[in-house]
Amino acid sequence: MITIINYGSGNLKSIKNGFSKIGADSLFTDNADMIKDAEALVLPGVGAFGTAMGNLLKFQDLILDHIDSGKPFLGVCLGLHLLFSHSEESNNIPGLNVFPGEVTRLPSGNKIPHMGWNQLKIIKNCSILEGIGSEYVYFVHSYYVVPENKDVVSAVAEYGIDVPAVLCRDNIYATQFHPEKSGKTGLDILKNFVKLVE
Template sequence: MIAIIDYRAGNLKSVKKAFDFLGVDSKVVASPDELIDVDKLVLPGVGAFGAALEKLHQLNFFQFVQQWIQQDKPFLGICLGMQLLMEGSAESPGAHGLGFIQGKCLRFDRGKVPQIGWNQIIIKGKSNLLHGIEDRTYFYFLHSYFVQPDDESCISATAEYGVNYPAILKQGNVYAVQFHPEKSSDAGLKLLKNWIEKC
C-alpha cells in the first residue's frame, strides 16, 4: 500500500488522483497511526519550508519520516517534499529539515520567481524512475527555491532556470523530484508508474 502524507500543505489530492488513474491502491494519511500496512511513502507538498516542518512535527510525522528514509524504505518526495530532505532552506532560516541529504535550499536569483511552467530535465545517470523517459523531457515545475546538496552524487537529473539545479535526487530507495509528476501529463504519469513498479 502506498501512503500519501497529508500535513495540510496544499493540493495532496492530485497525487492520490494520479494513483487512482493508474489503477494503484493508495491512501492519504493524516496520522502516523495509519501507516502500519504501508510499504511506499509519498511526501508531497507546496507552501513554505518552515510551516511544513511545523506541521510535520505537530502531526507526529517528522520522526516517522526521518526513520523511514534512514531505513532506506521506498520514498518519493515531491516539490517541497524534496526540499524537506535537506538540512535547511533560505526560505525559513533556523528551521531544521529532515537532514537526510546534506545541503540546503536556495532561492532563484535570476528570472521571474516563482518558476512556473514546463521545463526540461537533463538526465545525469540511469535510474529506474526514469525508465522509458527521454533526456530533455518536459515536466511541470512550480517553485521559488531549489536544493543544493553538498555531495552531488545523489543528483540524477538537473534543470536550468538561470542556474543548473537538481530536478531529481536519488539516494538508495529514496527518490525526490522538484517538479510535479502528478501535473506533468503523460510524462508525469509514466514517472509515477515507474516509481510504483520499479523503485
C-alpha cells in the same frame, strides 16, 4: 498501497489523482500507525518551508524510520526541500536532513516563481526515470536545492542555472517538479515508483 502523508501542507488530491490515473491504489492519512506500516511513502508539499516543517514534526521519526528501513520514499516539490538540512526561506528551522545541503532562492534574472514546462536533462541513472529521456515536466517553485553531495542528482532542468530536478539515493526519490501535473511523462515516473513496491 501508496501512502501519502497528510500533514497540512500538501497537494494531496492532485498527487492521489495521479496515482489513480495509472491504476495504483493510494491513500492520504495523518494516522501514525498507517504511516508506520506503509509499503511506500509520498511526501508532497506546497507553501513555505518553515510552516511545512512545523506541521511535519510529529511525523519526522516515522519518515526517518521508513527511509532507514529501505522502503520506497518519494518527495515532491516542497516535499523534496524538506529532505534537506535547512532553507534560507526559514533560516532558523531545521529540515529532515536526509540530504545534507541547503534550499536557496532561485537567482534573479528569470521570472520567480519558476512556473511552467521545462526540459529534463538526465545525468545519472535512477529507477523512477526508467524510460524517461529529455522530456518536459511541470515546475512551480521559487527555491531550489543545493545538495552537499552532487552525486544524488539524477536530472536537472535549465532555468538560468541547472536546477536539480530529480534526486535519487538508495530507496529515496524526489522531484522538484510535479509529476502528477506533467502529463504522460509524469505519470510514467509515478508508474516507475509504484513498480518499486510490487
